[in-house]
Amino acid sequence: MIKKMLLKDVARLAGVSEMTASRALRGAPDVSNATRAKVEEIARAHGYVPNRIAGSLSSQSVNLVAVVVPSLNSFVFPEVLSGISSVLKQSPLKPVVGISGYEMDEEEEVIREMLSWRPSGLIVAGLEHSEATQKMLLQADCPVVEVMDADGTPLRHCVGISHLQAGRDMAAQILARGYRSIGFIGTKMPQDFRARKRFDGFVAGLAEQGVALTDLEHYAGDSAIATGRLLTAQMLARQPDLDCIYYSSDVMSVGGYMHCLAAGLSVPQDVALAGFNNLPILEGLPLQLATTDACRRPIGERAAEIVLKVRDSAADLPLIRETLSPRINLGQSL
Amino acid sequence: MIKKMLLKDVARLAGVSEMTASRALRGAPDVSNATRAKVEEIARAHGYVPNRIAGSLSSQSVNLVAVVVPSLNSFVFPEVLSGISSVLKQSPLKPVVGISGYEMDEEEEVIREMLSWRPSGLIVAGLEHSEATQKMLLQADCPVVEVMDADGTPLRHCVGISHLQAGRDMAAQILARGYRSIGFIGTKMPQDFRARKRFDGFVAGLAEQGVALTDLEHYAGDSAIATGRLLTAQMLARQPDLDCIYYSSDVMSVGGYMHCLAAGLSVPQDVALAGFNNLPILEGLPLQLATTDACRRPIGERAAEIVLKVRDSAADLPLIRETLSPRINLGQSL
DNA sequence: TTTTGTTTTGTTATCGCTAACGGTTGCGCT
DNA sequence: AGCGCAACCGTTAGCGATAACAAAACAAAA
Incomplete structure (x- = not known):
């Protein structure tokens, strides 16, 4: 293998024009079966890998x-992702993932990079973006x-849930069960807008019934079981009378x-626990922890469906805005 | 915004040639500060996003x-990924992830797709590939x-650990602690080659000391805590005398x-447990479970370093093959 | 002023592939 | 034979950027 095989090499070896070779390899019509077979055979034999950069620029x-x-x-x-993938699988489109690291600047950079490849669609988590990002x-x-979140003004299409409402709903459930000395443990707020909304909704929900948070703890960095354990220990040490803790993530409640x-300590007798997301790690625990299902897979699926639908329709479709309803799973910890 | 902004539009508006605009935006040398500022200003004002497809084809x-x-x-x-990202951050390169789903055919397709974009490097998990993939x-x-695995013949560069050895080492540790009635719970073999190697190494390690597996269970699908719990319950019901179980993943041992x-049941008195990977979910449990650290982050880092190094050096470097040594963490469950 | 050297800018020719359209062939029909 | 229609296949002209080279502008040296 001296030099990279090009389409023209395949064409030459097959004794056809570049155009015909191109059509054959793409499965385009107007190629006889014999020719197509020959071209494919030669391409396979020589390990020809089409240059999609050139192809995409042209097409x-x-x-x-x-x-x-x-x-x-x-x-x-990952679960949103898998919802997206499963839907895109019915089409020629493929997902490409970029990581923003909960940073608006990083997000801006990643989105700029992504858009510079002129993708057929863009699915982005969250409604909060830098000004430059909004413009893009x-x-x-x-x-x-925009996915995951429905509290705010989407720029274009949107599929998500109301985290404000999710927090409020969990507050209602907790209050309904008689808990009154309640703590909250969540991510460092400026970073994760959806966690903040749940927090705000939760506090508002408590306030509606005249209850205030007894204690509050924020942490930076990724959610981790170890962090949840440590902060819970600390909070319970500070507040021995606490009867319930709401976490911004299931990882933490675990x-x-x-x-x-x-x-x-026995749960929920000594202390009640509730998390958020309905992550798979909740399954298999000796006790089923209360949580709210964040509809991750459906959100991914709907988002992908919207991309496909909008792409296929020539006309400008009206903007689609969907708010899914998260379901609370009370489990046995409340 | 009627039509997509092109470089020539930016150039026209800035009163310079396309070439100069291109240089200015790429931060190339040979552009006066005044011109550069003007071009950048106009590009920003109009939200110009360069077309990297064209750029890459050209360059x-x-x-x-x-x-x-x-x-x-x-x-x-994800942890391998994060090792890769952290190293690539020092360069202009960005990682793009593809998912093979533990399927060789899917892997082939994904790799073909990836290579068709002519990336600056390719990092792939595992040594087992379809013939077509090998050729590519x-x-x-x-x-x-090729990363993660060192048992086999790498096609090009390689950074990994010996899973065979990891299994063997864990067998030695388990035997050294006096366990003799040992079970194994692992993924469906044909799918996950590394899990299979650990299994083979484990069985071989036991055999060296004349011990045979007492029971064995395979499951299909993703590893999950719930699955681990269920299969463990079943196995212990079948084999009440079992004194130790080795799992192909920490998720399962949890x-x-x-x-x-x-x-x-008390661990390890009633039954000893050991997993593999040293996943973050192990941290924070009431009991520290035995595991083997799979060096995920270092593997990602080294792989990225190799990509950078090989790319930067004009000459063909000799192939790099590195076998990292996983460390067993005995925890409190053996 | 002329010359030389250094910046800075512009021109031309691709990069590898595909859209669009034009041409050829073969066949059935009148 | 002559015509029309499909089915194939080839030619031309880009896609939007950049490499490589050429030219112009400007400054310093002679």
Whole structure:
């Protein structure tokens, strides 16, 4: 293998024109079966890999959908991803993932990079973006779907849930069960807007019934079981009378539960726990922890469907805005 | 915004040639500060997003590194990813992830797709590939690094650990602690070659000391705590005398531990447990479970370093093959 | 002023592939 | 034979940027 095989090499070896070879390899019509077979045979034999850069430049179309999420470590976005993939599989489009790291500047850079490849669609988590990003999303000449969140003003299409409402609903459930000395443990706010909204909704929900948070703890960095366990231990040490803790993530509530197991506290008798997301790690625990299902997979699926639909329709479709309803799973910890 | 802004539009508005505008925007030298400022200003004002497809075709270079992993759900690959990202951040290269789903055919397709974008490097998990894939990897005119595994013959560069040895080492540890009635719970073999190697190494390690597996269970699909719990329950029901279980993944061993917690079994007195990977979910549990650290982050870092190094050096470097040594963490469960 | 050297800017020719359209062939029909 | 229609296949002209080279502008040296 001296030099990279080009389409013209394949064409020459097959004794046809470049154009015919191109058509044959793309499965385009107007090629006889004999010719197609010959071209394919030669391409395969020589390990020809088409240059999609050239192809896309020429055809002005890219079979990629950009997906920008804050992180892959959290267990939550892979599931959105898998919803997206499963829907795109019915089309020639493929998802490409970019990581924003919960940073607006990073997000801006990643989105600029993604858009510079002229994808067929862009799916981005969240409604909060830098000004430059907003401009890019508005000007992008491909379908853009903001996902996960419905509290705010989407720039284009949107599929998500109301985190404000999710927090409020969980507050209602907790109050309804008689808990009154309530703590909250969540991510460092400026970074994760959706966690902040849940927090705000939660506090508002408590306030509506005249209850205030007894204690509050924020942490930086990724959510981790160990962090949840540690912060829970600390909070319970500070506030021995606490009867319930709401966490911004299931990963954290599992950590809290681990503390309880280790400290011999019974849940929910000694302390009630509730998390958010309905992550797979909740399944299999000795006790089913309360959580809110964040509709991750459906959100991914809908977003992908919107991309496909908007792309296929010539006319400008009206903007699609969908708010899914998260379901609370009370489990056995409340 | 009627039509997509092109470089020539920016150039026209700035009163310079396309070439100068191109240079200015890329930060290339040979542009006066005044001109550069003007071009940048206009580009920003109009939200110009360069077309990297055209740029890459012309410059014959793509600032992307393809990373192909079996799954993102497993908690193990995100960490490899993050090792890769952290190293690439010092360069203009960016990682792009493709998912092979533990399927060789899918992997072939994903790699073909990736290579068709002519990336600056390709990092792929595992040493086992379809014939067509092998051919592609050998012919690819960019650095190729196979990662995670060192048992076998790499096609090009390689950074990994010996899973065979890891299994063998864990067997030695388990035997050294006096366990003799040992079970194994692992993924469906044909899919996950590394899990199979650990299994083979484990069985061989036991055999060396005249011990045979007492029981064995395979499951299909993703590893999950719930699955680990269920299979553990079943296995212990079948084999009440079992004194130790080795799992192909920490996710599963955590499930096993959850069963023990729920069933009131004490670990390791009633049954000892050991997993693999040293995943973050192990941290924070009431009991530290035995595991083997799979060096995920270092592997990602080294792979990225190799890509950078090989790319920068004009000459053909000799192939780099590195076998990292996984460290067993005995924890408190053996 | 002329010359030389250094910046800065412009021109031309691709990069590898495909859209659009034009041409050829073969066949059935009148 | 002559015509029309399909089915194939080839030619031409880009896609939007950049490499490589050429030219112009400007400054310093002679």
